[in-house]
Amino acid sequence: MSENILPLLAPKERCTGCGACASGCPKGAIHLLPDREGFLTPAVTDACIQCGHCTHVCPVLRQREKRSAPAAFAAWNPDPEIRMASSAGGVFFLLADYVLETGGVVFGAATDSELRVRHMAAHNAAELKPLLGAKPVQSELGDTFPRIRRYLDAGRRVLFCGTPCQVDGLYHYLGEHPDNLLTADLLCQGVCSPGVWEQLVRSMAYVKRRQPVSVTFFGKLAGEKRQRFRVQFEDNSVFDAPFDKCELGRGHRRGLLFRPACHTCPYTSTDRVGDLSLGVCEGLPKDFYPDEQKNGVSLLLVNSAKGARTLDVLPLKREPLSLESAVAAAPALRESVPAPAERSDFFAAFAQQPFHQVQSRFLAPLAYQARRRGDGLLRFLHKNEKREKRSLWKKR
């Protein structure tokens, strides 16, 4: 690469924030900083020596090699308790448990003490627990990639689980597919802004006058299909609502809070980057393992020989599916979500207005938003939603 090349990074609207550029920069000249929408974005500093390594490792700027079609399965962890604690069928736990048992290290997303979503390492079963369950907010990778390289160089086995753009970023950072690295990418149609989530956490603390200390985004309740958003506060009180009835859920469902690159995501296909791909298996016939379906079945894609070898040693239950039926049941395997019309208004308001105004304008129940706009037709709906909201606050 020419010595005088300027640091050419992915255009902002396509940058996934994987951080391969920042992690790989030999001078540490690239920092990931929050942009006005609250997403971490690379910023090049004066320390840049224009070596072009960032351009070289950026997955967005490189053509991906096509892989052969994956094998698809409906799969589940035989332990119903693990399935209840996981977002789908608890396949991630089995992979992680196997890697830990063989002396390896597992990297996945968890929430920290301020409820920020970040990738963390698990070296044992206790450290694995916080990694379970999907977090809809884009996770901060921090120094995950260099740490993984150190473990791999020391001969340790590593499992990395993340969004496909993060898995692709890791491989580009490493510049190879090491034998002792196993990857699982998630079926994903978008990650929400960490900046918006941070404001929502602050708002909860303000309204409740107590600090939130833990969160489950997609909790399960026995016998209920709807996923639960549960926040526990320092005094042990709990906010518990269906995910689609909380402010984060409303923004998430409409794709309002997604990173710009998610709206043109090149990974929403069956051409996967990880050794394995994990999703939620939906649309199964009612008589297909009805008990297992109650607390979650995973959609599992096997994309590499390493992925297939690993599965063979796991105590996993699985039934083959045709790839066509998997694609039909999983939108994340065929299309990205277009940006909603109000996205730019939302983020303009987020950058300029007090957050409580943004909340009531965009994230409140739809009927309330309609009332603010003077739409009397939906007023009665607002009344019902208010009543429902009151009953969501529970004291343990």
Ligand SMILES: Cc1cc2nc3c(=O)[nH]c(=O)nc-3n(C[C@H](O)[C@H](O)[C@H](O)COP(=O)(O)OP(=O)(O)OC[C@H]3O[C@@H](n4cnc5c(N)ncnc54)[C@H](O)[C@@H]3O)c2cc1C
């Ligand atoms: C942002 C996001 C969007 C998703 N969208 C879809 C979808 O559209 N369709 C679908 O079928 N499945 C989707 N999934 C995947 C699904 O919800 C399950 O996480 C997945 O099937 C694994 O389930 P599990 O039961 O095996 O393990 P779980 O215990 O549920 O999965 C835990 C693993 O997910 C990883 N993880 C959790 N949150 C994040 C995050 N924010 N960033 C990176 N990694 C994370 C953790 O590192 C951990 O390794 C999504 C997941 C995420 C995080």
